[in-house]
Amino acid sequence: MTILIHEQYSEFEETKVLPIDEEELVLDNGFVVPQINSFGHTFRDYDAESQRQEGVENFYLTNHINQTYDFVKKMREKYGKLDRVEMSIWECCELLNEVVDESDPDLDEPQIEHLLQTAEAIRKDYPTEDWLHLTGLIHDLGKVLLLPSFGELPQWAVVGDTYPVGCAFDESIVHHKHFKENPDYSNPAYNTEYGVYSEGCGLNNVLMSWGHDDYMYLVAKENKTTLPSAALFIIRYHSFYALHRSRAYKHLMNQEDVENLKWLQIFNKYDLYSKSKVRVDVEKVKPYYLSLIEKYFPVKLKW
Numbered sequence: 521m522t523i524l525i526h527e528q529y530s531e532f533e534e535t536k537v538l539p540i541d542e543e544e545l546v547l548d549n550g551f552v553v554p555q556i557n558s559f560g561h562t563f564r565d566y567d568a569e570s571q572r573q574e575g576v577e578n579f580y581l582t583n584h585i586n587q588t589y590d591f592v593k594k595m596r597e598k599y600g601k602l603d604r605v606e607m608s609i610w611e612c613c614e615l616l617n618e619v620v621d622e623s624d625p626d627l628d629e630p631q632i633e634h635l636l637q638t639a640e641a642i643r644k645d646y647p648t649e650d651w652l653h654l655t656g657l658i659h660d661l662g663k664v665l666l667l668p669s670f671g672e673l674p675q676w677a678v679v680g681d682t683y684p685v686g687c688a689f690d691e692s693i694v695h696h697k698h699f700k701e702n703p704d705y706s707n708p709a710y711n712t713e714y715g716v717y718s719e720g721c722g723l724n725n726v727l728m729s730w731g732h733d734d735y736m737y738l739v740a741k742e743n744k745t746t747l748p749s750a751a752l753f754i755i756r757y758h759s760f761y762a763l764h765r766s767r768a769y770k771h772l773m774n775q776e777d778v779e780n781l782k783w784l785q786i787f788n789k790y791d792l793y794s795k796s797k798v799r800v801d802v803e804k805v806k807p808y809y810l811s812l813i814e815k816y817f818p819v820k821l822k823w
């Protein structure tokens with residue numbers, strides 16, 4: 521797969537204010553980036569005074585204190601067993617009707633809206649990449665970890681941006697100051713640039729903070745999806761803003777990661793900027809997505 525990507529961000533990231541140059545606002549396939557979110561702020565502004573600011577910061581405080589190398593290892597082992605629930609992809613989408621994400625400054629709608637908004641925005645600009653439409657639909661399904669039948673994990677262990685554990689927390693991570701109370705922050709085994717990793721080791725060998733991304737990646741992979749590797753990469757790293765926006769942790773990537781990152785950067789624009797109060801007509805688009813699910817997944821999956 522070869523693609524051309526229209527670079528939108530400069531090397532300085534993470535930028536709060538989007539570029540004002542008209543040309544820069546148009547993505548490679550015509551998607552126009554909105555300047556403000558539904559609350560009247562720029563997207564991903566974690567400091568703006570808004571009705572969501574305090575809750576979001578508290579979320580990151582708990583998240584940054586508790587996501588340690590040991591915690592992540594345990595969660596991967598536990599949830600990697602996929603022995604909790606059996607259901608289809610669409611059933612899972614419907615479960616997300618109940619879920620609201622406390623980490624998100626840009627959205628307070630039920631998550632199923634966000635899934636459809638993302639998928640439909642991609643579909644409009646990339647009509648022939650059906651695998652990317654489906655990736656949009658399923659990328660956040662891991663948020664079911666918040667529900668009782670999945671162990672009712674706290675928000676800090678499910679949502680929010682992700683980052684590697686086992687090496688130093690990069691300063692570009694949202695609310696980085698709150699890592700000071702994380703035990704790994706002062707552990708010399710885990711607090712250097714490379715920590716337990718080595719140059720070019722590949723992201724597949726890096727443990728990421730535990731949440732909906734890695735969980736959904738495990739679900740898709742273990743249930744033998746036929747989606748391409750770029751789709752699995754998108755699902756697994758879509759919350760890794762330190763990488764795909766701020767270009768941190770590049771030293772851990774291998775060649776395959778570099779290729780897949782191009783698709784993730786395309787995807788991210790739709791994931792982030794499609795968030796709005798405009799609802800998608802679920803019943804109208806459902807047959808299309810059911811056909812994609814049938815193409816790329818078994819009827820029932822283990823979760």
Ligand SMILES: O[C@H]1[C@H](O)[C@@H](O)[C@H](O)[C@@H](O)[C@H]1O
Nearest residue numbers: 621623624679680681758759
């Ligand atoms: O608040 C959001 C939300 O939880 C998203 O699902 C996640 O992918 C983002 O990275 C995060 O910052």
Ligand SMILES: [Fe+2]
Nearest residue numbers: 659660758759
């Ligand atoms: Fe997400």
Ligand SMILES: [Fe+2]
Nearest residue numbers: 634659660791
């Ligand atoms: Fe998302």
